[in-house]
Amino acid sequence: MTSGPLVDLAEKRAVVTVELSLTGDPRVLPGRRGLVRRERVIVEGSVERVEASGMRVGTAAPVVVFAQGAADWASLLPSQRVRVQGRLAPSDPGELTAAVLLAGKPPEVLSGPSPPQRAAAALREGLRQACAVLPPAERGLLPGLVAGDLSLMDEQVRHDLKTAGLSHLTAVSGANLAIVASTVLALGRLAGLPLAVRAALTIVAMMCFAVVARPSPSVLRALVMGSVAAVALGTGRAGDGVIALSAAVLGLILFDPGLAAEYGFALSVLATAGILAFAPRWRDRMSRRMPRWAAEAIAVPCAAQAAVTPLLVVMAGELEPVAIPANLLAGPAVAPATVLGFAASVVAPVHLETARWLVRPAGYAVGWIILVARRAAGFPAAILPWPGGAIGLILLVLLAGLGWVVLRRAALRLVACAIAAGVVFTVVVVRPVVASWPPRGWLMVSCDIGQGDALVLSAGVDRAVVVDAGPDPVSVDRCLRALGVERVPLVILTHPHYDHVGGLDGVFRGRRVGAVVTSPGREPRQESARVSADLGRRHVPVWAASPGMNWRLGPVELRIIGPVGEAMSAGPGEGSIANNASVVVHARWTSGSALLSGDVEIEAQSELLRQGLPRADILKVPHHGSARQDPAFLAATGARAALISVGADNDYGHPAPLTMRRLHELGMRVYRTDRQGDVAVVSDHGRLAVVPRGR
Structure with missing residues (x-):
């Protein structure tokens, strides 16, 4: 939009109070501010009234709201009216929104949701409660598969689905509606019901599904696209289907012009067009050499993928060769999972236990989809880089x-x-x-997880100790998968900064964890409390680190040497106080040793040096190579190699040039995860050696 009172106020970046009606679900975006977790919320709405500088104006303008404090927004539903204070900012050129609202305070609720949205919320909540009997990964995916509800979705599952080209399964699409409609028609036919009754039941089922999936323009789009594809494939008249698709696209854009700028809408249209134009012909040709059902099962995903690939290239600059086989393998499980999950959502408000019996077999179907996605995502060349754009x-x-x-x-x-x-x-x-990874007989790996720390020390076959978990659960889980780690007898969290503990979920994903060691420091308090609550829910033994604690786990012997003395509360600010309370670990193997120093800074380094610092062959450089290093500490380690876990182009300027110069002057060979990827430590002829994976 280019005109209107809201646009004018956005140009002035005015502070306003608006009354708006939510048009979408609030979406919680993970993130951080500095070294502490800060979840943000984004939600779309339509402004009905705006107040600024004593002026009060009625309007009808779409906005996008950005806010802090997920707890204040997450429970709101589409169609609810709220009053919000904040600062307006202009929307990006070409966007159909009038402005962006940066909310400064929690919303004041003015009215409840509409009856359809209230019914949708009750049905979705019933499905979530029924899914509580499933394992965590299946518990999160089934509501997404049935109704597009991603509130419980595991981040690793989300990543695997995207990499495998299966993320479309969690978007409410015409395929979901076609599955429900086809199931109702088939059951009606088996029951011998007249055609008119079957048609009526099908309409009722699709309306119920539309309520479960939330009545919204995207559901309407799915209904239209799914109906077009299902009718055309069912009759074999692709030409009529193309005409119907064209009319549907035109009608939807007239109904909601914003769809014209959405990649999701374009992908949906292209996939449907590909199924209409290519699938019948490919199915007929392949059915000469195989059963017709098998030919159709292959033709449909191939046609859809062929049609959307040009747009994917323009969007992301990559090809997904693994998407077609992944969709072929996952496809048979989609229908039973969708039908059983939909039935459970309808039954749950009436009888929850019956709904739980329905989701149990659906869990097996969803588990198969998760397995396919995980294997496909780990396949070599699952995603191939390709030039983007024209x-x-x-x-x-x-x-x-x-x-x-x-x-x-x-x-x-x-x-x-x-x-x-x-x-x-x-x-x-x-x-x-x-080019196998990891190298044979690896002892320790510094994982390439961006700006943060995640170290993995082998504790035997499929076992490892994890020291810090980085900021991202997907990245640390990827590293542990590549190393074949299935059991974690010990996790050491050096200190509760987000870039060291944010990925903790990835360590626990599908793995048994024996115990967790944490820093005795409690700064920053918010993140420390969150980690403590998370570990309490997992019922894992938690020990506070103290110097002298030691373990022998497989080939490695670990000894805690820090934090020590008054250095725990020393430093120029809260961040440095938390860093100086880092757990410091001395790891020893028969062929050498390593010093894992967390983020300790000058004050703690000096105290460790005064207490007597053990020498080591490998130094994990403190605090990602920041400038706050004690030269005497670096020299006293006697290390031959230095590992720096750091993110490419980070905002902190890590590693500092001064620190790099000091390490080189001490004769240390420096290895950086931002340039060399995962870095492994191995035993080579009785000595420790470093093997970078390379990017």
């Missing part, structure tokens, strides 16, 4: 044209198949053998 699109068209020419000639098809087989063999077999 250049990438042109290259893709040229490649498609070459493929069309090759596939039309029998001799060239054989050559292409041989080349493809060679490429697959190289990627799947040769590359993992030649």
Whole structure:
């Protein structure tokens, strides 16, 4: 929008009080401010009244609200009216929103949700309660699969689905509606009901599903797209389907012009068009050599993926070769999970125990989807880099044209198949053998998790000690997966800064954890309290670190040497006080030792030096290589190699040039995760050696 009172106030960045009606669900975005977790909320709404500088004006303008404090917003529902104070800012050029509202205070609720939204909330809450009997990953995915409810979704599952090209399963789509409608029709046919009754039941079922999935423009879009695709495939009249699709697209854009700028809408249209235009023809050709149901199962995801690939290239600059086989394998589990989950959501408000019996078999179907996504996401070359924008699109068209020419000639098809087989063999077999990770007999790995720390020390076959978990659960879980870690007898959290504890969920995901050691320091208090509450819910033994504690776990012996003395409360600010209370660990193997120093700064380093610092072959440089280092401390370690866990282009300027110069002057070989990726420590002829994975 380019005009109106809200636009004018946004240009002045005015402080306003607005009354608005929410048009979407509040979405909680994980994040941090500095070294402490700060969750943000984003929600769309329509402003009905705005007050600024004594002026009160009625309007009808769409806005996007950004706010802090997830607890104040997360329980709100679409259609609720709220009053919010904040500062307006202009929206990006081309956006159909009038402004962005940066909320400064919690919302004041003016009215409850509409009856359909209230019914939707009750049904969704019933499904969540029924899913409580499932394991955590399945518990989060089933509501997403049925109704697009991602509130309980595990971040690792979300990442796996995206990498495997399966994230569309958690978006309410025409496929969900088609599954529900087809199931009702089939049951009606088996029961011998007349056609009119079957049609009426189907309409009722689709309306119920629309309520569960929230009545919104996206659900309407899904209803239209799913109906078009289902009717066209069912009748085999793709030409009529294309005409219907065109009319549906035009009608939806007239109804909601904002759809024209949404990638999600474009992907939905292209996928439907691909199914209409290609799937029947490909199915018919393949059915000459295989059963028709198998041909259709292959043709539909291939056609959809072929149609959306050009847009994916423009959007993300990548190709997803693993998406087609992943969709083929996951596809059979989607229908039973959707139908049973939908039935559970309807039954739960009436009889919760019956709903739980319905979600149990749905959990097996969802578990299969999670397994497929996890395996596909870990597959070599699951995502291939590709130039984005117009250049990438042109290259893709040229490649498609070459493929069309090759596939039309029998001799060239054989050559292409041989080349493809060679490429697959190289990627799947040769590359993992030649460039295997981790290196054989690894002792310790510094994980490449961005700006933060996550160290993994081998404690035997499929066992490891984890020292810090980085800021992101997906990244630390990826590192542990690559190392084959299934059991974690000990976790050491050096101090409660977000870049060291934010990824703790990733350590626990699918793994048994024996105990957790934490810093005796309690700064920052908010993050420390959150970690304590999280560990309490997991019922894991928690010990406060103190010098002298030691463990022997597999090949490694660990001894706590810090924090010590008054250094725990020393430092120029709250951040330094928390850093100086870091747990410091001395790790020893038969072939050498390493000093894992958390984020200790000058004050704690000096105190450790005064207490008597053990020498080490490998130094995990404190505080990501910041400038607050005691030169005498660095020299006293006697280390030959220095590991710096640091994020590329971080805002802190880590590692500091002064620290890098001091390390080089001491003769240490420096390894950085921002440049060399994961870094492993191995035993080589009785001495420790460092092996970087490389980016």
